[in-house]
Amino acid sequence: MQTLQHLSKHIVYLTPVGETDRPILAAVSGAKKTIIIDAGNSVQHAQLFQDELLQANISGNFLVLTHSHWDHVFGLENVRIPVICQEKTYNNIKDMQQLSWENHDLDQRVEAGIEIPFCADAIKLELGTKRNIDLPLPDIIFETAITIDLGDITCVIEHVGGDHAADSCIIYVPEEKTLFLGDCLYANLYAEKWNYTAEQALLLIKKIEAYDADTYILSHHEKPSTKQEMETELKLMKDCARLVVNYQGNRDLMEQELAKQLNRKLTESELETVGFFVNGYAE
Ligand SMILES: [Zn+2]
Numbered sequence: 234m235q236t237l238q239h240l241s242k243h244i245v246y247l248t249p250v251g252e253t254d255r256p257i258l259a260a261v262s263g264a265k266k267t268i269i270i271d272a273g274n275s276v277q278h279a280q281l282f283q284d285e286l287l288q289a290n291i292s293g294n295f296l297v298l299t300h301s302h303w304d305h306v307f308g309l310e311n312v313r314i315p316v317i318c319q320e321k322t323y324n325n326i327k328d329m330q331q332l333s334w335e336n337h338d339l340d341q342r343v344e345a346g347i348e349i350p351f352c353a354d355a356i357k358l359e360l361g362t363k364r365n366i367d368l369p370l371p372d373i374i375f376e377t378a379i380t381i382d383l384g385d386i387t388c389v390i391e392h393v394g395g396d397h398a399a400d401s402c403i404i405y406v407p408e409e410k411t412l413f414l415g416d417c418l419y420a421n422l423y424a425e426k427w428n429y430t431a432e433q434a435l436l437l438i439k440k441i442e443a444y445d446a447d448t449y450i451l452s453h454h455e456k457p458s459t460k461q462e463m464e465t466e467l468k469l470m471k472d473c474a475r476l477v478v479n480y481q482g483n484r485d486l487m488e489q490e491l492a493k494q495l496n497r498k499l500t501e502s503e504l505e506t507v508g509f510f511v512n513g514y515a516e
Contacts, residue, residue, distance in 0.1 A: 237285040240448065240457065241409055243386050245289060246270075247282045249453050254304045254355035256452035258282045259413060260291050261406055263383025269293035270404060270413055271452070272316070273308030275359050280311065295381065297390055298371065299415025299452065300398040301325035303352060307360075309369055316371035317381075319392045321400035323374045334364040349422055395437040396421040396429050396513065405444050412446040416453065418466070420509045428513035429506075431474035438467050469503060473510040482514035 235248050235255070246259035255278050259270040273279040286292060298318040299305055306326060309316065318326075332338070334356060342348035360366075373379075378391040389405040394417075401417035417437060420427045441463075449458040458466070472491060480486040487507050492499055499507070 235281065237289060239289075240411070240450075243409055244406065244411060245286070245291065246450065247285060248455065251453070252355070253359040254352070254453070255359070256304050256416070257450060257454075259450065260286055260293060261383065261386060261388055261404075261409075262291060263386030265382075265384030266294040267291055268381055268383060268388055269296040269314070271299055271305045271308075271415075272296060272312055274304035274355075275307050276310050278359070279308030295373075297381075297388070297402070297404060298322050299404070299413070299417075300401045301329065302398060302416065303329075303356060305415070305452070306368065307366055310367040312369070315373055316369075317373040317375070317379065317390070318371040319400050319402050320374050320376050321392075322402075323371055325400060326368050326370060330368050330370075334360065334366055346425070351422065391440070393417055393437055393440045394433070396433045403441070403444075405446070407445075410445060410447040411450065411457075412441070412444050412448070413450045414441070414452070416451070417441075418451060418470075419453070421513070424512075426512035426515075427509055429470070429473070429509045430513040431478050431510065434470050434474045434510075438471060442467065469506055473507055477510040477514045482511050484508070484511045487511070 235250060237245055237247055239245050243262050244259065246257050249255055249257050253274065255274050256271060258273055261268050273282060293314050296312055296314055296316045298316065301322040339348060339353045339356060343350055343353050378389065381388040386406060386408050390402055392402050395401050397416050397419045401415055403415060403417060404413040420429050447460050449463045451458065476487040476490055484507060488499060
């Protein structure tokens with residue numbers, strides 16, 4: 234059951250769904266205007282959010298896309314407000330307009346290694362038999378960054394890229410010390426093995442660390458992360474990026490070194506992160 238969460242007076246969001254890969258959808262409101270973050274993975278998803286917002290007396294004036302992955306853009310069909318996105322996102326959507334999402338074509342793209350089973354399965358589950366996706370092109374395109382004044386509340390949208398998607402953008406709300414990370418901190422899923430590369434990860438982390446935030450929202454995480462949780466996560470990634478180069482992708486040595494530093498056994502999630510860096514080193 235997805236519910237509308239009130240993070241603060243100015244920020245609400247709809248919780249994600251793992252099975253159908255629905256990301257968080259959010260609304261940031263100032264005295265003048267409201268901006269919606271991401272369009273959702275289907276018209277139904279977008280509609281659910283709109284209905285929830287209506288009940289809370291919120292309506293959007295702009296919509297910004299964090300990146301062009303299907304689960305963030307398939308809800309665009311019924312969006313009647315100006316849509317803002319990064320240049321690469323715009324071009325990706327243009328390319329996606331040519332694609333068919335029927336089983337046969339999805340399976341063929343999975344076979345060819347262009348689509349991944351995880352997304353193909355979620356698309357089938359979310360969309361049922363309605364696979365005719367209308368993807369209107371966004372209206373406002375930026376390259377590096379754009380700032381939106383919502384009236385006493387500001388949204389700074391910056392293109393950060395990274396391993397997950399080259400078009401990833403983050404949205405910073407300085408007055409609320411909140412940073413929407415989209416999917417940018419997740420691994421590259423569109424590869425034979427899910428991975429992080431040391432170079433991209435370090436570049437991305439530097440960009441994230443430039444913002445002073447207390448609350449971090451990752452699109453597929455159930456709950457926002459605190460400053461301390463984010464610092465711990467980013468430190469692990471920085472350590473892995475350094476170790477994977479020092480040990481030339483030797484997983485055992487990386488794990489030993491990390492465990493020694495932490496003075497305990499590594500958790501499942503830490504082991505997974507190490508694995509993603511090892512995969513990225515071999516790429
Ligand atoms: Zn994504």
